[in-house]
Amino acid sequence: MRSRYTAFALHDTEYLRASWHPSTRPAEVDLDPDLVWRRLLIVERVGGGPFDREGVVEFEAFWREGDERGSLRERSRFVRDDSRWLYLDGRIG
Template sequence: MRSRYTAFAIEDARYLHVSWHPSTRPRSIEFEPGLHWRRLAIVDRVAGGPFDDEGVVEFEAFWHQDGTRGSLRERSRFVREDRRWLYLDGEVQ
């Protein structure tokens, strides 16, 4: 989750593409102009350990845009394939 947050913060579409599960991956990744991600807080984690093939991460990511501040809270599902964690989907809280 932290690496995907960083990829959003620095607008690294290539990394987001390869870390997204092919079954749910969008064709292209677009970034919102002027949106700056400021901080990530991990709220909860279920499974996702070294012996798991699935995991859930709940996070809150804080942003700033045009003088406005806010946050996005999501519960994200990940799967491990070929020893790599891939983002499957998420539910905005």
Template sequence: MSWPATAEALMRSRFEAFARGDAAHLLASWHPSTRPAELDLEPEVEWRRLQIADTVAGGPDDDEGVVEFRASYRSPGGAGLLHERSRFTRVDGRWVYLDGVILD
């Protein structure tokens, strides 16, 4: 698999990784300064849909970018929506997730 060429493409690949339970991809695509030592995914959460609400920069020629998204999910507690504005940057030429702010 080739590495995503844009911040938005990386966001989409990370959503798919959450949906598949692929912690290895999530950790590999996380900035070293903010990456957790381990990641415990909740298998009972079913990630269902990703909607990109906004992007700022994050293109093939940029070094930083922002992606605002809404991700819907279903858990034992019912349906939910994660709305986040995420920051991405490059490390060794590859896009990585830096951090994000949860929005209402």
């Protein structure tokens, strides 16, 4: 999750696509160049350990765009593919 947050902050769309599970990966990732990600807070983690095949991460990511500030809270599902964790999907809320 932290590496994907960093990729969003750096606008690294190649990494975002590469870390997305093929079954849910979009054809392209379009990021707002004016949106600045400021901080990531991990709220909860379920599974995702060295012997798990699945994991869930709930996080809140704080952003700024001009004078506006806000946050995005999501509960994300990940699956292990060999030794890599891939983002499957998430529920915003």
